[in-house]
Amino acid sequence: MSQHWVSDKPFDPHATSALSPEQEKFFLASQWKLxxxxxxxxxxxxxxxxxxxxxxxxxFFAEFFAPYALDTRHTDKIYSPPQSVYWFDEGKFxxxxxxxxxYQLNMDKLIREYSEDRTEKYPVQFFCEGDDYELWGMFSGNTHLMCVDAPGSLYLLGTDRLGHxxxxxxxxxxxxxLTIGLIGIILSFVLGLTFGGLAGFYGGWIDSSVQRVTEIIRSFPELPLWMALSALLxxxxxxxxxxxxxxxxLAMLDWTGLARAVRSKILALREEDYTTAAILMGAKPSRIITRHMLPSFFSHLVASASLSIPAMILGETALSFLGLGLRPPITSWGVLLNEAQNIxxxxxxxxxxxxxxPVILVILAFNFMGDGLRDAADPYRN
Structure with missing residues (x-):
């Protein structure tokens, strides 16, 4: 009789004695940790x-970080160039x-020419009291990150035509x-997951209807369609x-790409064994999609969302720059650029x-982060 090599000890699914500590850490890690x-x-x-x-x-804390309140005007300092900040005085820190x-008026060029008055020095103070504000309209305060005592001024990036x-x-x-980008992508995410999930899971006339709608929306040039819909407000x-x-x-016109990606994933996953098992056990379609299918590629959706937020920000900036988006008294980067249209x-x-x-820096940051998330969404790929 041959020797029996099968162990009669209770099976431990977490036993990894054959693995090194590094291998054990890797193979037992969750998807999000990877x-x-x-x-x-x-x-x-x-x-x-x-x-x-x-x-x-x-x-989020704009009132605190901004040196002045949003509606504060300095009518005697309109079109002031950025001021220089000094750290040393006569060689001493x-x-x-x-x-x-x-300033002095240049009557030949009809502009104000600003100059420094070296006889007056105003230290830049931190966590100081300045213009009154209401943080998010709920909490009153007057503490700012930095400011100078009156009658000094601190225009690190200059002022506009109204002295802001x-x-x-x-x-x-x-x-x-930035808020438009986040809210817009949440709405787009909901629409894309809903319509893409239904189209991929049920197929048939539902899939055909969703696909025809997405094709119609994507057939229109994006910017003219934005402008036409914005003009209707x-x-x-x-x-x-x-x-x-x-x-x-912005959300209604951005969900189509995500919906197609979700549809293609659902079409593939509905043929998997675990999906068939869930159907045979009587699970509802909503539970199958949300609890079994979406988690398997949710990391890819997060990467797609991070790459879609820049499009939302650029869309708002473009519309506001053209005068068809947000309007004063709302202040956005597009509204500020709209005021600089005169060449x-x-x-x-x-x-x-x-x-x-900041528009360029934020867009680049989102794109770089999205690339990193997209690569990290497949942790087992080198």
Whole structure:
């Protein structure tokens, strides 16, 4: 009789004695942990994620980070160029400070020429008291990250034609532009998952109907369609309704690509054994889609969403720049760029184009982070 080599000990599914500690850590890790490990190795994506977290944090607490309130005007300092901040005085480190800021009218060029008054110095203070504000309309306060004592001024990015501080306006505008991207992608996500999931799971006339609708929407040029729908918004709507209207327009035209991706995944997954088992056990279609199918490729959906947010931000910026999106008193990056349409003003006051810088940086950061997430969504690929 041959020797019996099968162990009669109780089976332990977590026993990994044959694996090294590194192998055990890898093979027993969850999907999200694998994605996080892979994402951390993508340095540019990690830096982009940190930059976006900081940007959204600044936008969330815009009242605190902005040197001045949104509606504060300095009528005696219109079209002021950016001021310089100094750290050394006569070779000694004294901390940040600015000189007095004054101007003279140039009657030949019909512009204001600003100059520093070296006899006046104003230290830049941090966590100081400045303009009053209401944080998110609920909490009153007057503490700002940085400011200078009156009659000094702190225009790090200059002022516009009404004497508004450009840095403060850009910070306040970030709240609107970035919020539209998040709310828009949530709405687009819901529509894409719903219609794509139904089309892929049921097929038949439902699939055909969804596909024909997506083809019709995608056949129209995107920007002209945005402009046409934005022009239909009533002029007497409040700024809040205009905000939601623009967000809804962007979401309604962006869900088609996600719906097609979800449909193709569902078509493949509905033939899997675990899906058939769930159907035979009497699970409802909604449970099969949400509990069994979507989690298997949800990481890919997160990567797709991160790459779609820049399109939302660019859409709002383009519409507001053309005067068909958000309108004052709402402040967004597109609204700020709309005020810089006059090329003659831009040639004389180039700092009016500075709102385009955060748009470029945020779009690049989202794209880099999206690339990192897309690579990390397949953790077992080298």
């Amino acid at each position: 994605i996080w490990w892979k994402f951390k190795r993508h340095r540019i994506a990690m830096l982009s994620a940190v930059f976006l977290i900081i940007t959204y944090g600044v936008a 004294v901390g940040p400070y600015v000189y007095g800021w004054s 501080d450009m840095l403060s306006r850009i910070i306040y505008g970030a709240r609107i532009s 009533p002029l007497n709507w409040s700024p809040l309704w205009i905000f939601f209207g623009i967000t809804l327009i 003659n003003n831009v040639a004389v006051y180039p700092w009016l184009m500075l709102p385009v810088v």
